[in-house]
Structures are given as C-alpha cells and as structure tokens.
Amino acid sequence: MNDVTAVKPKIAIIDYQAGNIRSVEKALTKSGAEAVVSSIPEVIESCDGVVFPGQGACDSSMLNLRSHFLDQLILQLIANEKPFLGVCLGLQLLLQHSEEGDEECLGLIPGTVRRFPKGNKIPHMGWNEVNIISDHPVLSGVPNNSHFYFVHSYFAQPTDKDMIAATTIYGIEFCSAVAYENVVAVQFHPEKSGTTGLKIYENFVQFTKMSMDDLP
Amino acid sequence: MLTKRIIPCLDVDNGRVVKGVSFVNLRDAGDPAELARFYDKEGADELVFLDITASSDNRDTMVDVVRDVSAEVFIPLTVGGGIRQIADVRKMLEAGADKVSLNTAALQDPNVIKEASEFFGSQCIVVAIDAKRNSDIYMSLQEQNVTGWEELKVDLNTGWVVYTHGGRSPAGVDAVKWAQKVAELGAGEILLTSMDSDGHESGYDLELLSLVSSSVSIPVIASGGAGSLEHLQQAIEVGKADAVLAASIFHFGTFSIGDAKTYLANQNIAIRPLGK
Numbered sequence: 001m002n003d004v005t006a007v008k009p010k011i012a013i014i015d016y017q018a019g020n021i022r023s024v025e026k027a028l029t030k031s032g033a034e035a036v037v038s039s040i041p042e043v044i045e046s047c048d049g050v051v052f053p054g055q056g057a058c059d060s061s062m063l064n065l066r067s068h069f070l071d072q073l074i075l076q077l078i079a080n081e082k083p084f085l086g087v088c089l090g091l092q093l094l095l096q097h098s099e100e101g102d103e104e105c106l107g108l109i110p111g112t113v114r115r116f117p118k119g120n121k122i123p124h125m126g127w128n129e130v131n132i133i134s135d136h137p138v139l140s141g142v143p144n145n146s147h148f149y150f151v152h153s154y155f156a157q158p159t160d161k162d163m164i165a166a167t168t169i170y171g172i173e174f175c176s177a178v179a180y181e182n183v184v185a186v187q188f189h190p191e192k193s194g195t196t197g198l199k200i201y202e203n204f205v206q207f208t209k210m211s212m213d214d215l216p
Numbered sequence: 217m218l219t220k221r222i223i224p225c226l227d228v229d230n231g232r233v234v235k236g237v238s239f240v241n242l243r244d245a246g247d248p249a250e251l252a253r254f255y256d257k258e259g260a261d262e263l264v265f266l267d268i269t270a271s272s273d274n275r276d277t278m279v280d281v282v283r284d285v286s287a288e289v290f291i292p293l294t295v296g297g298g299i300r301q302i303a304d305v306r307k308m309l310e311a312g313a314d315k316v317s318l319n320t321a322a323l324q325d326p327n328v329i330k331e332a333s334e335f336f337g338s339q340c341i342v343v344a345i346d347a348k349r350n351s352d353i354y355m356s357l358q359e360q361n362v363t364g365w366e367e368l369k370v371d372l373n374t375g376w377v378v379y380t381h382g383g384r385s386p387a388g389v390d391a392v393k394w395a396q397k398v399a400e401l402g403a404g405e406i407l408l409t410s411m412d413s414d415g416h417e418s419g420y421d422l423e424l425l426s427l428v429s430s431s432v433s434i435p436v437i438a439s440g441g442a443g444s445l446e447h448l449q450q451a452i453e454v455g456k457a458d459a460v461l462a463a464s465i466f467h468f469g470t471f472s473i474g475d476a477k478t479y480l481a482n483q484n485i486a487i488r489p490l491g492k
Binding site for chain 2: 020022023026027055056057118120121122123124125126127128129147149150151152153169170189191192193194195197198
C-alpha cells in the first residue's frame with residue numbers, strides 16, 4: 001500500500017474552451033496535486049481525479065464537449081467512480097436540460113437548470129453565503145455559511161432533494177452544491193474564493209488520494 | 217445574503233504599479249503580485265488592474281502581470297485598459313483574468329461586446345463607462361459632429377456624456393442610454409466612473425450612480441470620488457451600487473480594507489467578513 005501523504009495525485013482539468021481554467025490549475029497545484037489540462041479522453045481517463053470547470057453558454061459548451069467525445073467520457077468516468085468535481089457550468093451541465101439553451105445536457109442528475117427570477121441583478125455576482133447540509137468529505141472543514149464567490153445567471157434545480165449538498169439565498173433559495181458518492185459539483189468558484197475556496201480543492205485532492213488507496 | 221464588494225484598483229504602467237501606493241510594509245510597492253497578495257490578505261473582495269501603458273508595443277507586459285498575480289491570488293481579477301479586440305480578451309482570460317473590461321473599443325464597435333460575451337460568456341465582460349456631466353461639453357460635441365448614435369444621443373439638458381481614450385474624447389453618447397445598450401449587448405457588469413468626481417475625494421456622483429444602477433439589470437461598480445468610508449456607504453445605499461471601487465484611500469493607507477468592512481458592517485450593509 002502507498003503512503004497516502006506522499007502520493008501526488010494527477011488530476012485532470014477538462015479543457016473545452018469554457019472560461020478561466022488557469023485559476024483551477026493553480027488551485028489544484030497549490031493543494032498538492034499534479035494538474036493536467038486536457039481535452040483528450042485518454043489523457044483525462046489516465047488521471048486519478050477530474051475537475052470539470054466551466055463558464056459561459058450552455059449550448060456552445062455542450063457542442064464543444066460532444067465534438068471532443070467528452071460528454072460520454074464524463075458519464076463513464078463518474079460511473080467508474082472516479083473522483084469528480086464540477087464547478088459552475090460544470091454543475092449545471094450535469095443536469096438534464098437548461099432554460100439557457102436548446103441542447104440536451106449530460107443528464108446525470110435529474111432536473112433542470114433555471115434562470116433567476118426577475119427582481120435582483122443578474123448575473124448573481126459576488127460573495128454569498130453557502131449553507132452546507134452534506135457531510136461529504138470534499139465539503140468538510142468549511143465553516144457553515146462561509147462566503148464563496150459566485151457569478152452565474154442560471155442555477156441547478158435537481159429533482160431529487162437528497163442530492164442537494166448546499167444552498168444559497170439570492171431572492172430565492174437555490175442549490176449551490178450537489179454531492180453524492182464520488183461526485184461533488186458546486187455553483188460557486190472555489191478557485192476564486194480565497195483560502196475558504198482552496199479548502200475545497202485541498203479536500204478534493206485528499207479525497208482523490210483516498211480513492212487511489214482504495215484501489216486494488 | 218449577497219455581499220457588497222470592496223475593490224481596490226491598481227494602475228499598471230509597463231508592468232509596474234504606479235500612482236502613489238504608499239505602504240510601509242511592502243518590500244516593493246511597484247510589484248503587482250505583491251500588492252495583490254497584500255490586498256487579498258486585507259480582505260479585498262476583488263481586484264481591478266488598469267493598464268495605463270502608453271505604448272502599444274509594451275502591452276504584453278500586462279499579460280505577464282496577470283499571469284503572475286493569478287498564480288498567487290485566488291480572488292476575482294478584472295483587467296482593463298488597451299483591450300481592443302476579441303484576441304486581447306482571450307489573451308487576458310488565458311493568462312488568468314476572470315473579467316476583462318472594455319471601454320474605447322466598445323464605443324468604437326459595440327458589436328465587440330456582443331461577440332465577446334457570446335464567445336466567453338457575459339460573466340467575464342465588463343464595460344467601463346467614463347462619464348462627465350454635460351454642462352461644459354456642448355461645444356465640443358457640436359465640433360465633433362458625432363453621427364450614427366441617434367438612439368444613444370445625449371440629452372444636453374439632463375445627461376452625462378461618455379468619454380473614451382482615458383477620458384480625453386467625448387463620444388457624444390448618453391451614459392444612461394449607453395449603460396442600457398451595453399447590458400442589452402451582453403455585458404455582465406458595468407464599471408461606472410464619474411470623471412467629475414474622480415480624484416477629488418469628495419464622494420461618488422450619487423445621482424449618476426443611482427440613475428445607471430436602476431436603469432440596468434446587471435451589477436454596477438461605483439468608481440471615482442471615494443475619500444471617506446461614508447462615501448462608500450453612500451454609493452451603496454443612495455447610489456445603489458453593487459460594488460465600490462477605490463484607489464487612493466486604500467493605496468495611501470488612509471483606510472484599510474478592514475476599516476471599510478467594519479464601518480459598512482456597522483451600518484448594516486452586508487459585507488464578506490474578514491477571515492472567512
């Protein structure tokens with residue numbers, strides 16, 4: 001068995017031309033992982049864990065994913081129990097469809113992505129509180145109602161309430177994280193949320209290490 | 217609750233921070249990464265770097281600045297100044313900027329806003345609006361004979377005029393109408409600077425601010441005129457700003473970010489507490 005503390009897990013960042021992935025890369029490196037930015041399925045598959053980042057429009061992102069065969073890969077990696085962290089659009093695309101576009105999303109999580117109702121400024125941009133209701137290891141050690149940085153106009157609405165790991169209030173109370181088994185996906189940007197955010201990446205690196213240790 | 221953001225703004229010339237940053241504890245007050253680290257530790261919610269490099273030959277120094285800062289500081293980073301085209305936007309985002317601010321280029325060709333926001337997402341496209349009360353610009357507008365902007369034309373009795381090229385050229389465009397236009401084109405945020413107030417430390421232009429903020433559904437950052445903590449409060453409460461940007465009061469150490477946060481919290485304004 002490997003010494004868990006000495007291992008530096010390789011964590012893939014799925015690159016499908018959707019936003020600032022440099023900060024994700026730096027956050028992972030700072031948290032003790034070897035970050036591998038790639039759009040090549042074989043390379044991503046060979047890593048110990050996967051971060052699915054993303055900003056921007058739903059339709060163009062789904063088309064980009066499909067053109068690189070990454071949509072099927074993501075579902076397969078999750079089914080194979082690979083540690084998986086979705087960020088922002090990387091949460092929204094896991095649902096079935098989005099009010100933002102016409103393309104079908106990945107459909108891993110039953111539910112829809114909805115636009116914030118009128119009344120508040122859109123995008124929801126800035127630091128807001130996250131009420132964590134899950135004891136998933138990737139979300140552990142983060143004080144409840146810590147502030148994280150958000151920037152989005154749409155939010156995930158999973159049908160199965162048990163999947164909701166955290167909520168945030170912006171006019172309405174919405175799902176700001178989902179977590180189950182090997183999957184964690186957050187609406188906020190931990191890589192832009194200072195030391196509180198880095199804690200999530202540190203947890204994810206540890207979680208990935210543990211899963212490596214579990215492998216035969 | 218969504219908190220109001222406090223944003224220090226740093227001017228960068230040829231890769232170095234300029235314009236009177238005077239902290240005692242810094243080894244190198246001109247080093248963008250060191251200042252970014254300092255403000256991050258102090259509790260800044262976001263950072264704005266404005267490239268004021270005069271020569272376009274030296275523009276790439278800003279890319280290096282963004283790369284250095286984003287490697288060490290994990291809070292949102294906006295970069296403005298000299299962004300001319302989509303390729304410039306891409307370069308900055310790839311270097312690690314979270315948002316890019318457009319000003320002159322957006323007025324020269326408003327489609328840049330649409331293209332950039334469709335391609336990269338509205339969340340990273342900020343439009344900077346430099347506005348000045350109309351009183352003394354009537355003649356210069358006549359001389360310029362601005363055409364093609366009928367729908368955005370400034371109302372010379374009530375309006376504020378948008379300026380480009382770092383505040384040197386009036387564009388003949390009404391600030392409120394332009395704000396609505398950029399929001400419609402896909403901008404994710406407006407950075408609104410009052411040229412009348414800027415540098416005077418006598419408060420933001422609250423009238424302009426509240427007018428713009430209530431005319432658009434995207435967030436507005438107040439800029440220009442902060443001289444006291446009360447000014448920050450006014451920008452939020454009266455001006456309805458979603459974020460307040462300031463330079464000199466923080467750079468000269470008049471107030472720390474922590475002072476600002478404590479003051480605003482005591483006025484029952486939602487802010488991100490320090491150390492959280």
